[in-house]
Amino acid sequence: MGITKTEIFTQQQNETALLMKALGHPARIAIVEYLLSVNACICGDIVNELALAQPTVSQHLKELKNAGIIKGNISGNAICYCIDETAIDTLRVYFGGISDNLEKKKKMCC
Amino acid sequence: MGITKTEIFTQQQNETALLMKALGHPARIAIVEYLLSVNACICGDIVNELALAQPTVSQHLKELKNAGIIKGNISGNAICYCIDETAIDTLRVYFGGISDNLEKKKKMCC
DNA sequence: AATCTTTATCGTAATATTGCAATATGAAAA
DNA sequence: TTTTCATATTGCAATATTACGATAAAGATT
Numbered sequence: 004m005g006i007t008k009t010e011i012f013t014q015q016q017n018e019t020a021l022l023m024k025a026l027g028h029p030a031r032i033a034i035v036e037y038l039l040s041v042n043a044c045i046c047g048d049i050v051n052e053l054a055l056a057q058p059t060v061s062q063h064l065k066e067l068k069n070a071g072i073i074k075g076n077i078s079g080n081a082i083c084y085c086i087d088e089t090a091i092d093t094l095r096v097y098f099g100g101i102s103d104n105l106e107k108k109k110k111m112c113c
Numbered sequence: 114m115g116i117t118k119t120e121i122f123t124q125q126q127n128e129t130a131l132l133m134k135a136l137g138h139p140a141r142i143a144i145v146e147y148l149l150s151v152n153a154c155i156c157g158d159i160v161n162e163l164a165l166a167q168p169t170v171s172q173h174l175k176e177l178k179n180a181g182i183i184k185g186n187i188s189g190n191a192i193c194y195c196i197d198e199t200a201i202d203t204l205r206v207y208f209g210g211i212s213d214n215l216e217k218k219k220k221m222c223c
Numbered sequence: 224a225a226t227c228t229t230t231a232t233c234g235t236a237a238t239a240t241t242g243c244a245a246t247a248t249g250a251a252a253a
Numbered sequence: 254t255t256t257t258c259a260t261a262t263t264g265c266a267a268t269a270t271t272a273c274g275a276t277a278a279a280g281a282t283t
Contacts, residue, residue, distance in 0.1 A: 007138065007139065007140075008140075008164070008165065009139060011163070011164040011165070012139035012140070012142075012143055013143075016139045016142045016143050016146070017139045019136075019139075019142050020136070020137055020138050020139040020141070020142045021137075023133045023134075023136040023137040023142070024133070024134070024137030024138070025137075026129075026130065026133040026137075027130055027131075027133040027134030027135075027136075027137040028117065028130050028134070029117065029119060029122035029126045029127045029129075029130040030117075030118075030122070031130070032122070032126045032129050032130045032133075033122055033123075033126050035211070036126070039211060039214050039215070053121070054118070054121040055118065055121070086211070086215060088212070088215050091208055091211050091212050091215060092212060094204075094208045095205070095208040095209055095211075095212045098201055098204045098205035098208060099205055099209070101145070101149060101196070101201050101205075102198070102201055102202060102205045104149050105149070105196060105198050105201065
């Protein structure tokens with residue numbers, strides 16, 4: 004039906020999935036990598052970096068912001084975007100945890 | 114248009130996005146967490162764990178397999194699924210790298 | 224062989240996502 | 254104040270995703 008049954012999962016599972024989903028598009032990965040590549044965070048310029056129309060980039064930025072992956076500070080008539088470390092840490096810890104868990108039960112199967 | 118412009122991004126960006134997209138649904142997060150929670154990998158049982166119909170679970174398993182996040186070994190008339198460490202490692206390293214990068218440029222902005 | 228069990232596939236309805244042109248907003252510059 | 258610049262919002266078309274009933278496929282059990 005195109006509608007996700009969030010009610011049958013835990014809040015933690017739903018939140019994790021939302022974070023992952025926000026990064027589940029190459030444009031949004033490219034935006035995060037661009038924000039990382041420049042010194043500190045960037046005001047403007049993001050649209051020129053991607054071969055996508057301005058409204059499309061704006062929409063991707065909005066999704067990243069909603070997911071908590073980037074923050075935007077208004078700075079004059081431009082907006083200064085940067086990565087929110089908290090979200091990245093959550094992901095780093097999540098995958099680190101899975102990795103550790105897998106290490107423990109290594110060679111028990113497959 | 115509903116179609117992602119993969120051709121304007123790097124292969125690495127597209128691949129990372131595909132991995133994240135595969136985990137961008139709570140059912141698929143729940144599947145991965147269930148596979149982790151049981152000792153070694155599990156043959157069958159996955160359908161009973163989730164409050165979703167069998168074809169729906171099968172479809173989610175297929176997506177996780179296509180993305181390389183899980184592997185399935187045929188074992189009699191059941192299938193033994195387990196997590197593919199390679200994909201998890203890729204993501205662990207990816208977010209670890211971003212985290213390190215952010216640490217370096219701390220307090221330069223925002 | 225007939226049946227059971229497990230997983231996959233097909234078809235389809237409901238909804239979500241992607242992308243962009245047109246337009247709006249709001250601050251700075253002239 | 255008019256213009257300019259940067260970003261957001263709206264509306265829409267094309268496509269993708271989610272979910273499931275019906276059914277198929279294939280090995281196991283009787």
